[in-house]
Amino acid sequence: MNRNLIIRTLGLVLLFEAGAMLPSLFISLYFGENDREAFLSTIALLAVPGFLLYLVRVKDTTVGYREGFAIATMAWLVTAAFGGIPFLLSGSLPTFYDAFFESMSGFTTTGASVFTDVEALPRGLLFWRSFTHFLGGMGTIVLILALIPSLKIAGMQLYKAEVPGPTKSKVLPRILQATRQLWKVYVIITAAEVILLALAGMPLFDSFIHTFGSVGTGGFSSKNASVGAYNSLAIEAIIIFFMVICGMNFALHYAALRGNFRSLLQDPETRLYLGIIAASTLLISVNLTHSAGHSAGDAVRNSLFTVSAIITTTGFATADFDRWPDFSRYILLLLMFVGGCAGSTGGAIKNVRILILFKSASRQFLKLLHPQAVVPVRLGREVIPDEVVDNVQTFFYLYMLIFLGSTLYMTSLGLDLITAASSVAATLGNIGPGLGMVGPMTNYAALPASGKVLLSFCMLIGRLEIYTVLVVFSIRFWRKGQ
Amino acid sequence: MKITVIGSGKVGLEITRRLSEEGHDLVVIDKEESKLAKILENNLDVMAMKGSGSSAKVLKSPEVMGSDLLVAVTNSDEINMIACMMAKKLGIPKTVARIRDPDYARDLVVSKEDLGLDLVVNPEYAAAMEINRLLTMALPVHTEVFAKGKIQMADITVGESMPVFANRKLKDVELPRSCLIVAISRRGEMVIPGGKDTILPGDTLYILGHSDAIDRVCARIKKKKQKMQRVLILGGGRIAYYLAEKLCSLGLRVKIIEQNQERCRDLAERLPGVLVLRGDGSDIEILKREGIKETDGFVAVTGIDEENLLISLLAKQMGAKRVVAKVSRPSYTQLVERLGVDAAISPRLIMVSEIMRFIRGGRLLSLFLLLNGQAEVFELIVQPGTKIAGRTLKTSGLPKGAIVGAILRGDEAIIPEGNDVIMENDRLVVFALGHIMHNVESLFNVGGHFLEQKPYHPDAGTGPAL
Numbered sequence: 004m005n006r007n008l009i010i011r012t013l014g015l016v017l018l019f020e021a022g023a024m025l026p027s028l029f030i031s032l033y034f035g036e037n038d039r040e041a042f043l044s045t046i047a048l049l050a051v052p053g054f055l056l057y058l059v060r061v062k063d064t065t066v067g068y069r070e071g072f073a074i075a076t077m078a079w080l081v082t083a084a085f086g087g088i089p090f091l092l093s094g095s096l097p098t099f100y101d102a103f104f105e106s107m108s109g110f111t112t113t114g115a116s117v118f119t120d121v122e123a124l125p126r127g128l129l130f131w132r133s134f135t136h137f138l139g140g141m142g143t144i145v146l147i148l149a150l151i152p153s154l155k156i157a158g159m160q161l162y163k164a165e166v167p168g169p170t171k172s173k174v175l176p177r178i179l180q181a182t183r184q185l186w187k188v189y190v191i192i193t194a195a196e197v198i199l200l201a202l203a204g205m206p207l208f209d210s211f212i213h214t215f216g217s218v219g220t221g222g223f224s225s226k227n228a229s230v231g232a233y234n235s236l237a238i239e240a241i242i243i244f245f246m247v248i249c250g251m252n253f254a255l256h257y258a259a260l261r262g263n264f265r266s267l268l269q270d271p272e273t274r275l276y277l278g279i280i281a282a283s284t285l286l287i288s289v290n291l292t293h294s295a296g297h298s299a300g301d302a303v304r305n306s307l308f309t310v311s312a313i314i315t316t317t318g319f320a321t322a323d324f325d326r327w328p329d330f331s332r333y334i335l336l337l338l339m340f341v342g343g344c345a346g347s348t349g350g351a352i353k354n355v356r357i358l359i360l361f362k363s364a365s366r367q368f369l370k371l372l373h374p375q376a377v378v379p380v381r382l383g384r385e386v387i388p389d390e391v392v393d394n395v396q397t398f399f400y401l402y403m404l405i406f407l408g409s410t411l412y413m414t415s416l417g418l419d420l421i422t423a424a425s426s427v428a429a430t431l432g433n434i435g436p437g438l439g440m441v442g443p444m445t446n447y448a449a450l451p452a453s454g455k456v457l458l459s460f461c462m463l464i465g466r467l468e469i470y471t472v473l474v475v476f477s478i479r480f481w482r483k484g485q
Numbered sequence: 486m487k488i489t490v491i492g493s494g495k496v497g498l499e500i501t502r503r504l505s506e507e508g509h510d511l512v513v514i515d516k517e518e519s520k521l522a523k524i525l526e527n528n529l530d531v532m533a534m535k536g537s538g539s540s541a542k543v544l545k546s547p548e549v550m551g552s553d554l555l556v557a558v559t560n561s562d563e564i565n566m567i568a569c570m571m572a573k574k575l576g577i578p579k580t581v582a583r584i585r586d587p588d589y590a591r592d593l594v595v596s597k598e599d600l601g602l603d604l605v606v607n608p609e610y611a612a613a614m615e616i617n618r619l620l621t622m623a624l625p626v627h628t629e630v631f632a633k634g635k636i637q638m639a640d641i642t643v644g645e646s647m648p649v650f651a652n653r654k655l656k657d658v659e660l661p662r663s664c665l666i667v668a669i670s671r672r673g674e675m676v677i678p679g680g681k682d683t684i685l686p687g688d689t690l691y692i693l694g695h696s697d698a699i700d701r702v703c704a705r706i707k708k709k710k711q712k713m714q715r716v717l718i719l720g721g722g723r724i725a726y727y728l729a730e731k732l733c734s735l736g737l738r739v740k741i742i743e744q745n746q747e748r749c750r751d752l753a754e755r756l757p758g759v760l761v762l763r764g765d766g767s768d769i770e771i772l773k774r775e776g777i778k779e780t781d782g783f784v785a786v787t788g789i790d791e792e793n794l795l796i797s798l799l800a801k802q803m804g805a806k807r808v809v810a811k812v813s814r815p816s817y818t819q820l821v822e823r824l825g826v827d828a829a830i831s832p833r834l835i836m837v838s839e840i841m842r843f844i845r846g847g848r849l850l851s852l853f854l855l856l857n858g859q860a861e862v863f864e865l866i867v868q869p870g871t872k873i874a875g876r877t878l879k880t881s882g883l884p885k886g887a888i889v890g891a892i893l894r895g896d897e898a899i900i901p902e903g904n905d906v907i908m909e910n911d912r913l914v915v916f917a918l919g920h921i922m923h924n925v926e927s928l929f930n931v932g933g934h935f936l937e938q939k940p941y942h943p944d945a946g947t948g949p950a951l
Contacts, residue, residue, distance in 0.1 A: 375742075375762040375771065377749035386754045 004069050007061045009077065012144075014056025016078045019147050020085055021049035023138060024131065027089075031127025038125040041093035049085055069480065075165060076475040078144050079463055083107040086135055095128060100456050104447065107459045109135030110143075111466035112348060114222025114318040114435030115426075117448040117455070122227055126208060129225050133212045136221030139466070140249070140348035141189050142166060145182045167345055167353060167468055185253045188260060189348075193218045196245045203237040213238075213319075217245045220349045222318030222435040229443065230308070231321040239304065239321060243311045250276065250315035250343030271383045272344050272355040276314070279354070283310045283338060287331045294328045306331070313338045316350040318435025318443075325442030332438055339428040339437075340402075350433030350465050352402055359387055359395045401469050406431055409461055416451045426450070430458040431465040486510070488844070489552040489577070491538030491568050492559030493520045495813075496583070496608070498527065499837045500556060504844065505529050512548050514538045515559075539567040544575050556840060558583045566600055573601030581840055585609055585723060604843045611839060612786075612832035613727035616809050619828045620782040621713055621735065635898040636891045636914050637699040638667075638691060638862060645686045649705060656680035661701055663900040664694030667888045667916040668860055672823050675859040675918055677886050693862075693890035693916065694900055713781045714738060717805070719766040719796060720787035721748045724811060724832065726755065728784065733758040740775055742766045767796055769803075778804040786811040797826045838919070862890070862916050865929055869909045873928055879903040884924045887917035 028042040066074070086109065087102030096102045101117045108115045109132050118124065124132075138146075142165035175181040193214055200210035212225045226232035230242055248256070255267040267273060287306035291297040297305070305322040312319045313335050324335060341357060343349020362380045369378055379386040406427055413423035418440065425437030426447070436443040440450075447455065464472045474480055486509045490497050493515040501524060505511050511531035515521050521533040536543040538559060543549065555572040557565035562584045569580035581604040643650045650658060655666060655678050669678050670689040676682075684690065692702060716732055718725045721743030729739045733756065740760045743749050753761040764771040766787065777783065783805035785793035790812045797810040812821055812829040821829035842861070867874050873881050878889055878901055892899040893912035899905060907913070917925050 369760075373760060373762060373775070375764045377746070377753045377761045377763050379750070379753050381757060384757065 004073065005061075005063055005065075005067070007059050008064065008066070008070055009074055010056050011059045011061050012074050013077060013081055014053045014059065015147055016082060016144065017049045017053030017085065018057060019143070020082055021046045021053060023134065024049070024089070027127045027131035027134060030130050031125065034126050036125035036127055038089060038093040038095075038127045041089040041091075042127060042131075044092055045085065045088045048088060072471050072474050072480070075144060075467060075471050076463075079110065079467065082143065083110050083459075083463070086110060086131075089128060089131060093125070093128060095124060098452070100452055100459070101448075104455045104459045105132065106135065107462050108430075108435070109133070109221065109223065110139035111433050111462040112136050112139050112219040112221035112316070112350065113430055113433040113462045113465075114216065115430055115437075115441070115458070115462075116223065116435075116446045119446060119448050120227060121223075121225060129212060130208075133215040133221070133223045133225075136219030136223060137193065137215040138219075140219030140221070141186055141253075145178070146186060165467070167343075167347065167350070184257055188253055188256050189218065191260070192245065192248060192256070196241065199241045200238060203241055204235060205233060205238055213242060214245070216319060217242050217317055218249050218348065220246065220249050220315045220317040220343065220347070220433070222312070224319060229320040236304070239308050242319060243308055246311045246315045246317045246319070247277075247280065250311075250347050250349040252344045252346035253348075254346050269383065272353075272358060275358055276344050276354045279338070279341060280307075280310055280314055283314070283334050287327070287334055290328055290331045294330070309335065310338065313434060314341055314349075315343050315347075316432055316434045318429070320436060320443035323442065323444045325438050325444070336425060336428060336438065339425070339432045339434050342432055352399065352432075355382070356395045356398060358382060359392060360399060362387075363392050363396065398469060401473070402431070405461070405464060405469070409457055412457055413454055416454050418450070418454070426454075426458060427461060430461040433462060433465050486553045486844075487512070487551060488554045488556065489514065489549050489572075491515075491555065491557040491565070493524055493533075494558065494560065496558045496833050496836060497556075498523060499833065500558065500840055501529060501531055502527060503837060503841055505531055509844075512552065514543060514549070537564075539564045539571065541571060541575070544568070544571055549577075550575075552577050554579045554581070554844065556581045558840075562586050562589055566602070570601045579603045581606065581843060583608065583836070587723065587726060604840070606836050606839050608832040608836035609723035610727045611835045612811065612830050613724045613731060615830055615835055616724070616728050616784055616786075616811075616828075617731045617735075619809050619830070620716060620732070620784070620807060635696060635893065636693065637696045638693045638890075639699050639703055640670075641690045641692065641703075643684055643686055643688045643690060647686075650684045650690065651686050653684055654680070655682050655684065658684065660692070661694070661698040663698045664692055664702060665888070665890055665900055667691050667693045667862075667890050668918075670859075673821065673829070677888065677918065691860075691916070693914065695891075695898060713807070715776070715780050716740070716782040716784065717742070717772075717775060717777065717780045717800075719783070719785045719793075720811075721745070721752050721761070722786060722788065724786040725784075726752060728786070729756050729759045742771060742775070767792060769799070772796075772800065772803065780805045781807060783808045784811075785809070790814055790817060794821060794824070794826065794829075798824060801825055801827075860916065860918050862914065864912060864914050867907055867909055867911045867913060867929065871909075871929055873907055874909045875906065877904050877906050881907060882928060884921050884928075886921045887915060887925050890914045890916050 024042055024046050028039070028046065031039045031042055083106045084103055087099070087106035090096040090102040090105055091099060096105060096117065105117055114136070121129065145165050175184060196214040196218060197210050200213060201207050205213065209225050212223070213230065215221065216223050224230060230239060251273055252270065255270055255273065259267045284303070284307045287310060288299070288302040291302035291306060292299050308321045309324050324332065340352055342351020342353050345353050345355045359380060359382070362382070366378050366380055370376055380392050381387065409427040409431070410424045413427060414420060422437070422439035422441055425439060426441045429435060429437035429441065441447055447458070488504055488509050489512045490501050491514045493501065493513050497513065501511055501513055512534060513521065513524055513531055514534045514536055516535070516537055518535055521535060524531060524533050532548060534543070534548055538557060555569060555577045557568040557580070559565055565582040565584060569582045572580050580602055582602050584605050585607055645651055658666070666678060668691040669676050669682070669684070671685065692699065715738050718729060718739065718741045721741050725741050729741055732739050739758070740762060741752055742762045742764055743752065744763065744765055746763060749761050749763045752759070762771065762775065766772070777800055783797065783800040785797045787793055793810040793812060794817070797808045801808045807827050809828045809830060810821060810826050811832065813831055813833055817829065883889065889901055891914040892901050892905065892907065894908065915925065
């Protein structure tokens with residue numbers, strides 16, 4: 004393994020994070036709040052070792068499979084660990100694992116919080132918390148590579164590790180070009196949402212916070228009652244639109260911005276995704292009006308917002324969906340597993356994998372009837388190679404295995420089944436709020452320490468799509484000479 | 486006319502033979518001496534040249550210079566294309582290329598002219614279209630449209646249960662006045678019938694007439710509506726690919742059995758609606774398992790003539806309703822239909838007829854081939870000053886084996902009798918047996934001239950490029 008390369012890249016990541024903290028520092032200075040020292044010290048803590056590591060000499064700049072996985076996993080761990088330090092130093096959070104949980108939740112765009120009262124937080128910290136969503140949404144490592152091409156580190160392995168989805172579609176022949184273009188799209192969408200939210204009457208600072216929360220499909224809010232606090236139809240509509248947009252494949256947005264709307268509209272994954280949103284909204288609205296006595300208008304408005312927030316894995320809330328009937332709650336729990344589309348900022352299993360799983364199952368039936376049939380799995384007109392189908396099946400298996408195992412552990416801590424299961428589903432899928440004790444109007448503060456650590460790892464595993472993290476923790480990975 | 490043929494494989498040889506018989510001057514070019522030797526074995530009076538057909542040196546040689554037409558039929562699509570492009574640049578006015586790769590064939594839709602190709606023939610595509618026609622037609626009827634829809638030709642396969650036709654003399658058959666039985670195909674052979682001939686069960690009748698009259702005839706027969714729904718194709722070559730694609734687009738359910746795993750994958754990826762099975766087609770078990778009994782059409786298009794024949798017979802016995810086999814060797818074709826296989830297709834013959842048709846070209850408006858080119862139906866316009874204009878049909882000197890099926894004068898369509906007069910600018914629908922084609926042509930004075938109009942019928946299997 005190319006150790007020096009990994010170390011140098013980590014150094015770079017630290018330097019980048021120090022830079023990324025500057026806006027929060029300026030906000031802190033501008034408002035003159037007490038988190039100033041916390042940011043200053045953290046930036047120093049990041050910059051000094053970052054600079055030293057960056058000085059390490061690297062002879063060979065090729066990133067192999069191992070280096071790719073190792074860099075991705077370690078960089079995310081280190082970033083999250085350092086990202087939590089301001090919370091710790093400012094005294095907002097009492098312990099390291101709380102800070103780590105909050106920071107990991109930010110970078111992995113989960114949006115699960117251990118703050119009991121976010122409205123009491125200084126604005127610098129609030130901004131930092133949400134800014135990590137923005138950074139984590141599109142993946143930071145490849146961004147760093149894209150911003151500093153002089154490093155000449157070929158990013159294919161890292162790109163594979165960071166961009167979600169079973170097949171990685173590149174919009175341009177070179178990874179770094181592609182990354183830059185996708186980030187451009189991302190920034191355009193972000194700017195549009197900030198402007199629209201501000202126009203809709205949200206304070207500018209809050210607009211940034213909620214924009215970061217929705218474009219990164221994270222879900223941190225500056226209000227305890229989340230988006231519900233504004234009680235504005237316009238704001239909710241804008242946020243729904245942007246959450247749904249950011250749950251779609253950015254490569255297709257890139258094509259659409261260049262005038263090719265057809266590939267977006269004809270994409271089978273996008274269609275499934277929108278179909279699931281429509282169907283779930285309908286079912287939940289009917290359930291709310293009939294069993295819970297909501298008015299039809301409220302039911303549609305709240306269910307559309309909640310369904311969008313959950314399936315895109317954002318996790319904003321306008322209503323306490325934990326108090327909804329079980330049928331609605333169960334649909335939401337299922338949506339936590341579906342997630343967004345490949346190549347989006349959303350998490351969880353992703354629609355394309357669900358599609359491939361169904362297609363693969365129907366192929367099995369066909370093969371039972373015609374044992375000699377040669378049938379490729381297809382999405383639309385495109386043929387999915389068998390390796391990808393295998394990869395998706397294993398992914399699903401591992402995803403469920405991790406979910407079941409982690410839920411087992413959470414129940415052993417004395418949590419009730421719904422809390423245990425939904426907390427794991429909500430962190431593994433990078434959603435944020437779950438059900439029961441971790442519902443939308445409560446938070447993760449009350450969970451036992453070891454539970455928070457486990458859930459922090461669930462977030463990382465979910466964000467890097469299982470394989471990247473698990474392979475680094477496998478014995479074979481560290482065996483020499485392989 | 487001076488014609489250069491590049492490639493003297495089986496197709497090249499057949500074309501050379503036919504063109505030489507029709508009196509053209511031929512230069513044949515091939516890289517391999519052994520293949521050129523075959524020309525001599527066949528006692529053909531042509532010039533054989535050894536060399537690469539795509540090299541400028543050969544194309545510029547005095548033997549080739551001054552050709553009116555270049556036909557490139559080597560095994561390689563690329564060489565054929567390059568040869569035609571260069572020939573065009575070097576001043577040969579017309580070129581014909583054999584191009585078989587489906588990917589090329591499709592691209593040519595936009596670039597045929599740019600490449601300097603006047604005709605692209607794709608034997609597999611043409612064969613597939615012919616098989617498609619054979620499968621979807623004649624159960625019991627199939628019709629083909631001429632003269633902008635005013636005239637139709639129906640082919641009707643006579644069954645025992647068709648009292649209108651079976652075991653009757655031709656003159657006793659009751660047909661609407663504006664219909665004409667122009668030919669009968671009996672056991673794979675095409676005959677032009679006389680009034681005393683008897684129609685036997687199993688014959689295929691070709692009836693030409695006004696569209697509404699033909700519809701009435703068809704309606705009388707179509708009582709038992711048999712529909713082609715399931716087709717099983719044995720062998721996954723290019724013919725299978727084109728055929729499956731076509732049948733699928735018509736909404737039929739198609740299965741392909743192919744041995745080679747790679748080929749199976751390729752087909753399965755290219756043909757979303759088709760079930761591709763990997764297996765040995767000569768294995769009866771797989772045929773049984775895949776429901777050969779309920780199959781409406783069985784098509785054997787593997788690379789081996791004998792296998793195609795035998796398995797088709799087997800399939801027929803096992804209950805497949807209509808069976809078509811690909812038989813490349815022309816000597817087998819006639820035998821096949823006597824054996825009980827419904828039709829035998831020879832891509833090579835189809836392609837040769839297609840090229841011949843192009844060479845004869847002339848003033849034919851639309852053309853339609855029957856039974857591997859044994860007979861042709863074509864439309865032509867009587868040019869002012871031709872021998873035939875002004876005469877009655879009786880005195881026209883039209884050879885036996887050719888029938889004028891319809892005359893279009895202005896907006897009027899006439900099903901002619903002996904005393905009708907052919908006039909200038911009439912549009913004729915003529916039915917003729919293949920071997921007397923050139924007699925007919927000389928009569929109408931259309932041989933050997935090229936017109937700018939494309940002289941072939943777009944549906945008659947000229948390849949996707951057209």
